[in-house]
Amino acid sequence: MKTIDLEDEPAETERRGGSERRGRKASKEVRRQQLIEATIDSLAKRGYSETTMADVADGAKLSRGIVNFHFESKEKLLVATLQYMYDEYSTHWRNAYDKAGDNTADRLKALVTADFDRAVCNKRKLAAWCAFWGEAKSRPTYQALSGARDTDYQNLLFDLCLGLKAEADYAFEPQALALTLSALLEGLWLRLMMGLEDVSRETALQAANEFLLTVFPRHYARGSSGIQRL
Amino acid sequence: MKTIDLEDEPAETERRGGSERRGRKASKEVRRQQLIEATIDSLAKRGYSETTMADVADGAKLSRGIVNFHFESKEKLLVATLQYMYDEYSTHWRNAYDKAGDNTADRLKALVTADFDRAVCNKRKLAAWCAFWGEAKSRPTYQALSGARDTDYQNLLFDLCLGLKAEADYAFEPQALALTLSALLEGLWLRLMMGLEDVSRETALQAANEFLLTVFPRHYARGSSGIQRL
DNA sequence: CCATATTGAATGAATGTTCAGCAAACTCTG
DNA sequence: CAGAGTTTGCTGAACATTCATTCAATATGG
Numbered sequence: 001m002k003t004i005d006l007e008d009e010p011a012e013t014e015r016r017g018g019s020e021r022r023g024r025k026a027s028k029e030v031r032r033q034q035l036i037e038a039t040i041d042s043l044a045k046r047g048y049s050e051t052t053m054a055d056v057a058d059g060a061k062l063s064r065g066i067v068n069f070h071f072e073s074k075e076k077l078l079v080a081t082l083q084y085m086y087d088e089y090s091t092h093w094r095n096a097y098d099k100a101g102d103n104t105a106d107r108l109k110a111l112v113t114a115d116f117d118r119a120v121c122n123k124r125k126l127a128a129w130c131a132f133w134g135e136a137k138s139r140p141t142y143q144a145l146s147g148a149r150d151t152d153y154q155n156l157l158f159d160l161c162l163g164l165k166a167e168a169d170y171a172f173e174p175q176a177l178a179l180t181l182s183a184l185l186e187g188l189w190l191r192l193m194m195g196l197e198d199v200s201r202e203t204a205l206q207a208a209n210e211f212l213l214t215v216f217p218r219h220y221a222r223g224s225s226g227i228q229r230l
Numbered sequence: 231m232k233t234i235d236l237e238d239e240p241a242e243t244e245r246r247g248g249s250e251r252r253g254r255k256a257s258k259e260v261r262r263q264q265l266i267e268a269t270i271d272s273l274a275k276r277g278y279s280e281t282t283m284a285d286v287a288d289g290a291k292l293s294r295g296i297v298n299f300h301f302e303s304k305e306k307l308l309v310a311t312l313q314y315m316y317d318e319y320s321t322h323w324r325n326a327y328d329k330a331g332d333n334t335a336d337r338l339k340a341l342v343t344a345d346f347d348r349a350v351c352n353k354r355k356l357a358a359w360c361a362f363w364g365e366a367k368s369r370p371t372y373q374a375l376s377g378a379r380d381t382d383y384q385n386l387l388f389d390l391c392l393g394l395k396a397e398a399d400y401a402f403e404p405q406a407l408a409l410t411l412s413a414l415l416e417g418l419w420l421r422l423m424m425g426l427e428d429v430s431r432e433t434a435l436q437a438a439n440e441f442l443l444t445v446f447p448r449h450y451a452r453g454s455s456g457i458q459r460l
Numbered sequence: 461c462c463a464t465a466t467t468g469a470a471t472g473a474a475t476g477t478t479c480a481g482c483a484a485a486c487t488c489t490g
Numbered sequence: 491c492a493g494a495g496t497t498t499g500c501t502g503a504a505c506a507t508t509c510a511t512t513c514a515a516t517a518t519g520g
Contacts, residue, residue, distance in 0.1 A: 044367075045368065046368050047364065047365045047367065048278070048364055048365070049365060052474085052475065054474095064502060065477080065479085066499095066500070066501080067476095068478075069500070073476080074475095074476060127367045130366075130367065131364050132364075133364055133420070133424075134278055134365065135277045135364065136360075137360065137423060137424070138275065138280065138357075143424070144426075146424070147426060154427070172440060173440060176433070176437045177437075179437045180437045180440065180441055182421075183417030183420070183421055183437070184410060184414045185417070186417040186420055187412075187413030187416040187417025187420065188417070191412075191416070194366065194367070194376075203406070203409070206406055207406045207407075207409045207413070208410075210406050210410065211410055214445055282509065283510060284509075292466080293466060294469090295467060296465095297510090298510080303510080303511080304510065304511090
């Protein structure tokens with residue numbers, strides 16, 4: 001059995017770069033960011049229940065008391081970490097959408113493609129997401145943030161489905177289809193995270209694209225590499 | 231905003247019924263089962279990281295030391311709980327499959343329907359599953375069991391997709407479609423678990439059925455109530 | 461009474477939080 | 491520009507709490 005890819009992004013090493021002071025006395029924001037990254041590392045490596053303040057501090061190569069100095073409690077560190085991932089994911093798909101141009105089919109494809117981009121879809125981040133999912137139901141604070149694909153995203157998917165239906169007169173029910181699509185994306189993430197089977201970012205994206213192709217046959221067609229807009 | 235259903239199964243109250251002795255000195259197996267149910271309750275109510283031995287014991291209305299007597303450690307209790315849920319889910323879909331008859335389309339529909347049956351798909355169980363998912367990546371012991379839809383299930387889906395393709399000459403790639411289908415089911419579970427939006431067991435099942443209908447138009451058709459085989 | 465399931469107080473390990481002190485950078489002053 | 495003073499980020503040992511585990515004593519059914 002070969003363990004397949006889904007390679008990590010750089011992570012871990014020297015993230016605090018930029019033009020900021022380093023070593024002792026970095027700026028407040030830089031330290032916070034550094035600790036958030038260390039938290040994601042720990043969540044990915046050890047899971048939620050085994051993520052400790054000591055592990056985060058060690059990961060950031062700082063002292064034990066540091067987290068309570070910059071965040072105030074473990075709880076607040078975790079919320080800040082979740083918020084950070086939420087904002088990052090949100091920004092990511094909005095950018096992809098904005099860059100996609102005016103065509104509805106292109107826009108939908110851009111959203112789907114963005115979901116499997118290395119920047120947001122890698123072992124480390126997926127594992128961290130899943131760690132939060134596992135706690136979300138019992139923690140009101142997490143609930144709003146842990147559904148990365150939030151109301152805005154859901155509404156956008158719905159509008160796009162509606163648009164494509166209007167353009168080519170499909171039979172499907174747009175509301176149900178939007179739900180199906182976002183559930184599929186989340187389900188593929190979950191499988192990537194589990195990382196047992198032979199699913200890679202590429203095969204997941206391919207599966208999602210095949211779905212688009214099947215559901216919107218009048219908008220997409222199989223091309224030499226992946227699907228294309230008609 | 232109305233909070234929607236996904237009603238719990240009886241749970242919690244008087245599960246230890248049957249013809250077994252109760253009160254002090256129940257049989258070994260009855261106690262174990264009782265503790266496993268209490269564990270699922272706790273996982274669902276408090277999440278993995280806040281599930282304590284004390285909470286489990288209290289939930290089962292037994293003393294603090296009881297878990298270490300019947301299971302040996304917290305770790306082993308959790309593994310036994312996961313194993314129990316795994317077996318239950320596994321048995322459930324195999325039964326549904328066996329009852330479905332010889333027709334391939336019926337069999338696939340039976341599997342999908344089974345996935346949203348109250349017995350396995352309810353707030354309590356879904357929350358417990360998700361609690362384990364969050365820890366699975368960092369715990370080898372959980373990994374094999376926490377993907378409820380295991381290799382057997384995956385292979386069966388693949389065979390069914392292959393069968394339907396052969397019967398009606400569809401264009402899709404069976405391997406990718408089987409992945410898509412199981413990811414969709416898992417993604418719908420995840421959304422049901424999160425329980426924020428207006429998704430109920432019924433709408434989830436409807437979405438999954440719409441998917442079948444779209445992908446296998448030559449096998450299913452929209453009926454007066456849900457989809458039907460052609 | 462014997463075997464065994466059950467109890468619950470005691471124990472110790474793990475871990476989040478606090479805080480008095482330290483040291484680096486910045487500022488003021490002569 | 492040197493040195494004193496001040497601010498502020500940072501440290502790590504001490505503390506308090508939570509929690510899994512142990513086990514001697516107890517209750518129960520046969």
